[in-house]
Amino acid sequence: MKIALDVMGGDFAPESIIDGGILAINEDSEIKVVLVGRENLIKQYLNKKKFPKESIEIVNADEVIEMAEAPSKAVKTKKNSSISVMNELHKKGEVDAVISMGNTGACMAISLFTLGRIKGVLRPTIGAFMPCQKGMTLIIDVGAVTECKPENLYQFAVMGSIYYELIMGIKNPTVGLLSIGEEEEKGTELTKETLQLLKKSKLNFIGYVEGRDILKGVSNIVVCDGFVGNIVLKFAESVMPFISQKLREKIDTPLTKLGGMLIRPVFRELKSDLDPEEYGGVPLLGLNGISIIGHGSSTSKSVKNSIFVAKRMINAKLNLKIAEALAE
Amino acid sequence: MKIALDVMGGDFAPESIIDGGILAINEDSEIKVVLVGRENLIKQYLNKKKFPKESIEIVNADEVIEMAEAPSKAVKTKKNSSISVMNELHKKGEVDAVISMGNTGACMAISLFTLGRIKGVLRPTIGAFMPCQKGMTLIIDVGAVTECKPENLYQFAVMGSIYYELIMGIKNPTVGLLSIGEEEEKGTELTKETLQLLKKSKLNFIGYVEGRDILKGVSNIVVCDGFVGNIVLKFAESVMPFISQKLREKIDTPLTKLGGMLIRPVFRELKSDLDPEEYGGVPLLGLNGISIIGHGSSTSKSVKNSIFVAKRMINAKLNLKIAEALAE
Numbered sequence: 260m261k262i263a264l265d266v267m268g269g270d271f272a273p274e275s276i277i278d279g280g281i282l283a284i285n286e287d288s289e290i291k292v293v294l295v296g297r298e299n300l301i302k303q304y305l306n307k308k309k310f311p312k313e314s315i316e317i318v319n320a321d322e323v324i325e326m327a328e329a330p331s332k333a334v335k336t337k338k339n340s341s342i343s344v345m346n347e348l349h350k351k352g353e354v355d356a357v358i359s360m361g362n363t364g365a366c367m368a369i370s371l372f373t374l375g376r377i378k379g380v381l382r383p384t385i386g387a388f389m390p391c392q393k394g395m396t397l398i399i400d401v402g403a404v405t406e407c408k409p410e411n412l413y414q415f416a417v418m419g420s421i422y423y424e425l426i427m428g429i430k431n432p433t434v435g436l437l438s439i440g441e442e443e444e445k446g447t448e449l450t451k452e453t454l455q456l457l458k459k460s461k462l463n464f465i466g467y468v469e470g471r472d473i474l475k476g477v478s479n480i481v482v483c484d485g486f487v488g489n490i491v492l493k494f495a496e497s498v499m500p501f502i503s504q505k506l507r508e509k510i511d512t513p514l515t516k517l518g519g520m521l522i523r524p525v526f527r528e529l530k531s532d533l534d535p536e537e538y539g540g541v542p543l544l545g546l547n548g549i550s551i552i553g554h555g556s557s558t559s560k561s562v563k564n565s566i567f568v569a570k571r572m573i574n575a576k577l578n579l580k581i582a583e584a585l586a587e
Numbered sequence: 588m589k590i591a592l593d594v595m596g597g598d599f600a601p602e603s604i605i606d607g608g609i610l611a612i613n614e615d616s617e618i619k620v621v622l623v624g625r626e627n628l629i630k631q632y633l634n635k636k637k638f639p640k641e642s643i644e645i646v647n648a649d650e651v652i653e654m655a656e657a658p659s660k661a662v663k664t665k666k667n668s669s670i671s672v673m674n675e676l677h678k679k680g681e682v683d684a685v686i687s688m689g690n691t692g693a694c695m696a697i698s699l700f701t702l703g704r705i706k707g708v709l710r711p712t713i714g715a716f717m718p719c720q721k722g723m724t725l726i727i728d729v730g731a732v733t734e735c736k737p738e739n740l741y742q743f744a745v746m747g748s749i750y751y752e753l754i755m756g757i758k759n760p761t762v763g764l765l766s767i768g769e770e771e772e773k774g775t776e777l778t779k780e781t782l783q784l785l786k787k788s789k790l791n792f793i794g795y796v797e798g799r800d801i802l803k804g805v806s807n808i809v810v811c812d813g814f815v816g817n818i819v820l821k822f823a824e825s826v827m828p829f830i831s832q833k834l835r836e837k838i839d840t841p842l843t844k845l846g847g848m849l850i851r852p853v854f855r856e857l858k859s860d861l862d863p864e865e866y867g868g869v870p871l872l873g874l875n876g877i878s879i880i881g882h883g884s885s886t887s888k889s890v891k892n893s894i895f896v897a898k899r900m901i902n903a904k905l906n907l908k909i910a911e912a913l914a915e
Contacts, residue, residue: 392829494801
């Protein structure tokens with residue numbers, strides 16, 4: 260099993276990426292990693308490291324797509340970027356999955372263009388896990404498809420269910436459709452039509468869920484278009500920094516300062532629970548291949564976790580399951 | 588200045604509504620309140636209270652629209668509801684504003700149907716204040732108009748700016764358009780077209796803002812369609828209960844328990860800062876009249892604050908300003 264890593268992408272690249280790869284091969288001898296990026300840079304860093312030589316390959320790619328670069332432009336002008344080269348390897352069958360912590364938009368565009376879609380998939384989608392009162396909620400889509408038809412949302416629900424079951428080990432996870440009320444007449448034309456599609460499906464569909472139900476964990480999966488999902492995800496990511504700042508402003512007496520000190524470890528734990536970076540990358544579902552895209556700020560642990568996510572997807576033949584479910 | 592209160596609407600009605608009215612007239616002798624609802628019930632409760640008799644009137648309305656009732660049905664079948672009667676009084680010019688903490692959907696529908704729109708307003712809108720790192724952010728729309736055209740969003744921005752300036756006392760408040768990236772090519776057809784309208788406007792428009800910018804307070808006003816706004820608002824309302832529960836689960840040693848006790852007052856203060864119920868109701872902007880709709884759980888303080896919001900809107904001739912701004 261060979262998994263390609265984009266060594267050039269991410270805030271802590273190349274170190275965190277290479278370290279993550281080494282962590283994975285040390286833990287699991289079935290896995291081989293292919294490091295894609297500037298060869299000199301990679302060799303230089305690897306010289307300082309100990310690792311099983313037979314489990315690492317290097318493939319050179321001269322160009323780098325920067326984090327802030329406009330994806331549409333980068334895709335056209337940088338044909339030899341690490342992201343492009345890695346996806347080409349996947350297309351040729353030389354690796355079984357690709358992982359990048361780099362420019363999300365560029366990764367999506369290049370994977371989609373290079374690998375294509377699973378038969379029957381209208382638009383590939385990307386989800387994100389968010390902690391809730393009981394376990395984790397998968398919000399899908401969070402930005403891959405901003406303007407959706409009911410069929411898109413239906414497919415997100417199917418792909419999200421299959422993925423949730425694989426990663427969380429929950430059979431027939433519940434699916435909720437994000438709307439602005441529980442009653443069927445609430446929502447938009449899009450949600451109303453999607454509601455009917457989902458009611459007729461084989462999914463464990465529980466109906467509309469509202470904004471307040473996401474953190475409650477009313478459904479395992481929350482389906483929405485990528486515009487709404489992206490806004491909710493980014494809002495959620497801003498909550499803990501906001502609360503920390505407000506608490507710092509309010510803690511101003513000796514007693515509350517003492518309380519703040521005593522409770523700091525608990526608060527830090529909560530912050531890390533709520534930090535999406537802890538959960539590794541998420542795949543672009545519906546691709547004819549496996550492409551996992553992580554947060555720019557991913558640590559080596561998150562890179563390692565992403566490699567194991569890829570392994571589970573490969574072993575479970577996730578793409579085949581998606582194709583079968585959509586063919587029904 | 589006469590302001591009608593829906594005595595039958597809200598979780599703590601009629602007590603909190605009548606008490607709120609009495610608080611307002613005791614504080615400000617310019618204000619008279621008209622209590623609309625079941626006369627017996629109102630008289631019974633008023634018998635126990637001290638207040639300046641000349642400042643309260645009672646208007647009977649036999650029917651009550653329940654909080655959970657489907658608005659579309661209630662509007663048709665309950666012609667003599669407190670909400671309907673109150674809006675009729677406003678239409679006839681017998682009161683200067685109406686306030687309800689009852690069924691939001693029914694209030695919107697009845698006010699819109701009875702009072703009509705200001706000339707030039709395509710769709711009236713409702714906003715909500717949310718605390719941010721510096722002051723308060725007004726999110727507009729939060730549920731009145733779920734499917735929008737660019738012109739709707741443009742008008743929300745105009746009405747929101749005028750309202751923000753009145754309530755927060757900030758001249759030329761900044762306006763951001765909610766989207767999924769800062770670059771102009773990000774977003775949907777709706778946001779892209781709206782962006783161009785807002786760039787040409789006289790508003791203090793700063794461009795796209797993202798989900799993470801709301802709590803940061805990057806712009807005073809965040810413009811979005813009512814579907815997205817409603818989901819963000821309800822998500823935000825669920826944050827503090829979620830964090831409280833997670834902290835309770837994690838506080839499990841004597842030291843962290845002590846820390847939790849010491850810090851409780853700070854945390855409670857933060858919770859109330861983040862509680863939208865503390866800020867009174869918000870008006871349905873763009874109506875040919877003044878109709879303020881509050882949270883069901885509004886306390887008497889919140890009812891009183893809503894009355895003062897109505898007074899400021901009347902004194903500032905807010906609706907005239909909206910008409911003028913949209914005519915430009």
